[in-house]
Amino acid sequence: MEKHDKNDDNVKITWYEHVRSHPGMYTGMYIDKESEGSSPHDSIYILLKEVIDNTINESEQGYGKSIDVTINDNEVRVRDYGRGIPFDEIVNCVTKINPGKGIGIAPTNALSNYFKVQSFRNGQTKEVLFYCGKLISEFPVELSDQQSGTFISFVLDSSIFGNYNWIPQHLVKMMWNYTYLNEGIAINYNGQKFLSKNGLYDLLCHKVKREEMLYEPIHLRDDKFELVFTHTIRRYGEELYSFVNKHYTPRGGAHQNSFREALAKTIRSYFGKWYETDDICNSVSAVITIKVQEPIYETGAHTRLGSDWMQPDGPTIHEYVNDVVGRQLSDYLHKHADVGEIIRKKINELEEERKGLPL
Numbered sequence: 001m002e003k004h005d006k007n008d009d010n011v012k013i014t015w016y017e018h019v020r021s022h023p024g025m026y027t028g029m030y031i032d033k034e035s036e037g038s039s040p041h042d043s044i045y046i047l048l049k050e051v052i053d054n055t056i057n058e059s060e061q062g063y064g065k066s067i068d069v070t071i072n073d074n075e076v077r078v079r080d081y082g083r084g085i086p087f088d089e090i091v092n093c094v095t096k097i098n099p100g101k102g103i104g105i106a107p108t109n110a111l112s113n114y115f116k117v118q119s120f121r122n123g124q125t126k127e128v129l130f131y132c133g134k135l136i137s138e139f140p141v142e143l144s145d146q147q148s149g150t151f152i153s154f155v156l157d158s159s160i161f162g163n164y165n166w167i168p169q170h171l172v173k174m175m176w177n178y179t180y181l182n183e184g185i186a187i188n189y190n191g192q193k194f195l196s197k198n199g200l201y202d203l204l205c206h207k208v209k210r211e212e213m214l215y216e217p218i219h220l221r222d223d224k225f226e227l228v229f230t231h232t233i234r235r236y237g238e239e240l241y242s243f244v245n246k247h248y249t250p251r252g253g254a255h256q257n258s259f260r261e262a263l264a265k266t267i268r269s270y271f272g273k274w275y276e277t278d279d280i281c282n283s284v285s286a287v288i289t290i291k292v293q294e295p296i297y298e299t300g301a302h303t304r305l306g307s308d309w310m311q312p313d314g315p316t317i318h319e320y321v322n323d324v325v326g327r328q329l330s331d332y333l334h335k336h337a338d339v340g341e342i343i344r345k346k347i348n349e350l351e352e353e354r355k356g357l358p359l
Contacts, residue, residue, distance in 0.1 A: 015097065016133025019110035023160055026097075026107040028302070033162025040170040041250075041303060044156055047108040049174065051078050051152055054105060056178065056246075058082030059185050064149060069175070069189045071166050074155055075114075081149040084121035087141055090128050093117075094152075095135075105152070109133050111161075112154040120146045132157060176206070181246045181289060200228040200287045207241065208232060208285045214346060215339045220328040224310065225321060227259065229286035231346050235353070238281050243289040244297075244305050251298075253305025254317040255290045261318070262325035269326075270333050271344060279351045292317065 019026055027043035037044050055067045055078060063082035070077040085093050094105045094117050109115045110133030118127040125144035129137040156164065175189045179196040180203035187194040196202045204217050208230070217230040232239075242249045242256045249256070263284070264277040293311035298304040310320050333340045 014133070015095065015106070016110035019097075019107050020132060020157075020160065023107070023111055026103050028297075031161060033164075036161045036164035037167055037170075038165070040167075040173060042164075044161060044164055044166065045170060045174065046103075047111060047156065048076060048078075050103055050105055050108055051076075051154075052178065053246075055080035055082070055150070056182055056185065058150075059182065065184060066186045066188065069187060071171065071190060074164075074166070075153060076155070076166075077151070077153045079149060079151045081147050084119040084148045085117070085150050087119060087121065087124075087126040090117055090119055090126060091135065091138070094128075094130070095133070106133070108154060108156075111157055113157040113159075114153070114155040116151075116153045118151040120144055120148050120151070122148065177203070177248060180206075180287075181243060200226055200289065203241065204228045204230070204285060204287045207239065207287075213285075215342050218329070218332055218339070220325065220332070222324045222328075224291040225324050226289045227286065227325065229263075229284055231343060232283050232285050234283045235350070236282060238283070239285040241287045243287075244292055244295055244302070246289065247297075247302040249297075249303060249305055251304035253298075254308050255288060255292075255305055255321065258318045258321035259286065259288050259325065262322040263329070265322065266326050266329045266333075267343065267347070270330060270340060275347050275351065276354075279347050279354060282350050283346065290317070290321070 013021075023043065024030055027046045029041060029043045029046065031043050036042050052067070052069065055064075058064055058080055059067070059082065064080050066081055068077070068079040094109045094115070097104060097106050109130050112130070113132055115130040115133075116127065118125060123144060124141050125146065126141045127139045128135070158164070171189065172192075175187045175194045178187055179185060179194045180199055183196055183199040185195075201217060201219055212232045212234070214231045214233065217228050220227045240252070240256055240259070242252060244253070244255060260277060260281050264275070264280045267280050268275055292305070292307065293314070294307075295305060296307035298306040308316050308318070310317055
């Protein structure tokens with residue numbers, strides 16, 4: 001039976017008709033048919049990310065450490081080697097809209113003029129085909145010698161996305177980010193293997209050249225928060241890369257602001273001296289990731305965190321980050337006085353330059 005929603009005129013429409021009528025509502029981005037795909041934040045990448053996110057979730061639970069992603073002539077293929085979707089849940093899995101934690105696979109299904117999902121489990125397989133979100137064919141269970149897991153293939157609808165293009169540079173960056181945020185998970189994209197053994201540390205080293213770092217990156221980690229940072233030889237500007245629940249947030253939010261505040265507060269306490277926040281944070285390069293329960297984003301594209309709480313009835317993000325950074329960074333600096341001296345010298349240089357004093 002088709003699932004229906006009601007629009008303002010009280011006329012019943014299917015879930016996929018609603019998605020297709022309001023695609024930007026689900027991707028959080030305006031769709032420009034003339035240039036879709038030119039920006040890494042465009043809707044087509046968000047829809048691909050929702051598919052890959054499901055495979056990553058399976059790997060995080062300990063099922064499969066390898067994911068294959070292939071894009072050829074606008075057909076996208078994603079194969080994981082987890083448990084495979086239970087056969088009786090396949091249709092529901094790709095047609096249910098997920099409020100809150102991501103938008104799920106359903107919008108990708110609705111916005112594709114070809115969508116195939118195939119599950120492999122315990123020596124059997126089941127395949128289901130959709131057209132623009134509408135179920136077309138549901139094949140019977142068959143025997144299979146393929147490794148367990150899930151395969152999804154789709155072609156996004158050009159009537160919605162126009163003459164869109166998958167830009168290889170954007171896709172390569174996406175695959176690297178997945179591996180940096182998921183240590184030990186390998187992604188094979190169009191024949192190229194992506195794997196990170198040191199996670200955020202590798203990401204920072206990829207962004208900042210070794211010769212530009214003033215000291216070995218400081219790596220702080222907690223159950224819900226992880227941070228890697230260093231000061232650099234740059235004289236101006238911060239370089240912050242932040243993630244919330246593994247969604248890249250280039251426009252920041254409470255987690256990024258809290259890091260700056262926590263860093264400044266800890267440095268002042270360690271040296272027993274007041275320094276301006278800008279003097280402390282200038283020339284810093286950092287990667288920040290945090291896990292927030294029921295996060296609120298300012299757009300569906302998740303580019304900026306809009307919520308201030310770690311979880312309902314829990315501590316604020318500001319309180320949590322200040323506590324973790326305050327404890328762990330203070331402990332690190334007391335054990336590595338040489339690094340503290342490098343930081344002090346850098347801050348003094350920036351302060352003197354800001355005040356127009358001779359170095």
